Amino acid sequence: MRLAKPLISLALFQLASGAAVTCSNPPIRKEWRELSHQEKKEYIDAVHCLVTVDSISGLDGAVNRFDDFQAVHSDQTPSIHWVGHFALWHRYFVASYEKALRDECGYAGAQPYWNWSLDASTDIESTAIFESDIFNACHGFGGNGAYVEITDPADNPFNLTGRTGGGCVEAGPFTADKFQLHHAGGGCLKRDFIPWIMNTFAQQSLVDHVQSQPDYTSFARALENIPAFTEPNIHGSGHFGVGGILGTIGNQYESPGGTTPPDPLFYLHHGNLDRILWEWQQQDVETRLHQVGGPIEPMNYSGVNVTLDLTVNIGALAGDASLEQLLNTRGDVLCYTYNTA
Template sequence: MAILPVSPGISSERSSSSSNDDALDEEKVQKENFRWHRSGRASKTGEWVTIFVLIVVLIMSAMVFVTSDWLHRRSIHVPDNNNTLCRKNLRRNWVELSVDEKHQYIDAVSCLRRKPSRFNSTNMSLYDDFPRIHARVGSYAHQSAPFFAWHRYLIHLYEKTLREECEYEGNLVYWDWTQDWEKPSASSVVTGVANGQFAGLQVHSFGPVDESHCLSRGFWDRVDFDVLGKFLDPERVSKILMLDDYEAFLLALESSAHNAIPQGVGGDFAFHAAPYDPVFFLHHTQVDRLWWTWQQRHPNKKYEYNGANLRGSSIPATLDDVLVTGGFADDVKVREVMSTDGPMMCYGY
């Protein structure tokens, strides 16, 4: 049998074919390995994405909680009230009250108009007593050391009277005007008084000549009121709170944010009988809140009290100076109202 010689071309072709098949197989393996590697990497990437998303969700949740807490602590940072005894007596922002709580407060304030004056004045009510005290005595406390202390005592007496005479069970409330600084005239706190429980309220000037008239809110110019809003800017107020001298802090706050509100609201609020306007007490509770905040931030200066003892006086103020109310209540020494942790006063913000 003749053995046919193998053609070199055929052998080369088969070798080439075999080599190509091996190359294809290797390529398939590489592709498969790449696919599995990519799949594994995708799986790991998916895991990292999931972990990343969870982290973001946790961070966002924490931010929501912190933001909610910040809003609850109002628009400027207010230290926590650490006094467990007085913590229950927290004075709150007006906008945080429920509708029922607002009605309860307004009803109690209106109740004062039906109670007789402690000064036994004819045709005067317990409601009239507070503007009378402010007009006859309180004017001397402005632009001087007792500004904060005297008004703290006044609003304390107001709160005490609401509870004792009108069965009010809540605490004083404040208007945080730093939240309305961009357009204070649009705040829900300063609406008109032509309607509602304070419509027709008779106001007395308690000046040399008693000029009685109905309560008014002038709003001399809403544009001007909004211009005054710059003094209520939270950043501006926060800078004032950073002042570490009592007198400097007092004069800075009184001459700016404090004065901006009565000037902007106008009407009776702009004069010494300002407490006729119910907003007066929301405003001064806010002022007291800022002093309280300053005391909390400067604990070593909680009892710092310097400046003139009265407006226009050159006599240095002391903690033994007396805060008077013209016979409405007991006179007290300044040192008795410097702390809100008791025994005389027990509340926080």
């Protein structure tokens, strides 16, 4: 495991932001395996709780609060990927999910993350990454789905190979008898592990490449890379390594970037992407609390760039926020930090 990077002081955050920081006693986000068994149970119990709370989004197919998040993400998918605000939109989205767990379901902890790079193997066909604590049936999110044969090439438009599942998750707290989805067809939670994608896309060298970028625009571009499987990108690791072709979190029919969040693992995957952004900001916090860039329109790198005052709207999940507000995880909108030990 890599050495921890020092936490930035509250005073330096105040200096960098130019205003008093209103966040006090922030929840400290930890990697899943750093939690005790009891803390893991409390988190999973809170996720189950969200399923029992009535929807507030007003979006089609949303029955409960867990559905609300999928519905909002799905509704905005065309405008929140391969854009300059991708990382900050998802930062706000995951933080709002974390807040729902805490405020509506009594969860006392912080949103955990899954550092998949700790599990990735240089043997791209290795399945060891799927034996991580995150997939434990008793203290994690359960494992793969039952294998489902694909007979129609149209069901695999990107011609992905090496898939190992595709059916309903067979063990753990999110099996069909315990957890059902409603938005966009609903049904059981499915997974379709593809080892070579998980191992290739989750390599620490790719994380290092993203975190070596000199400015926000290049960081944002490296984070998502291109919408293709010919070039690995860390965003695609948890989506297509876990979701594969038929799995819930992959949703390759929309795009090869992975776009749908109904698998509860989505929030730990994107929590890790946010941790990577947070660590990158710590390298030059005075600059990087006030710097954004990248296209407003997906993939339009020669077009108009996002600016600090661009507003993020996530519907009924939370109020509007500017990108500048979302750059600071201990400011007037967000309140959390990371333990990267």
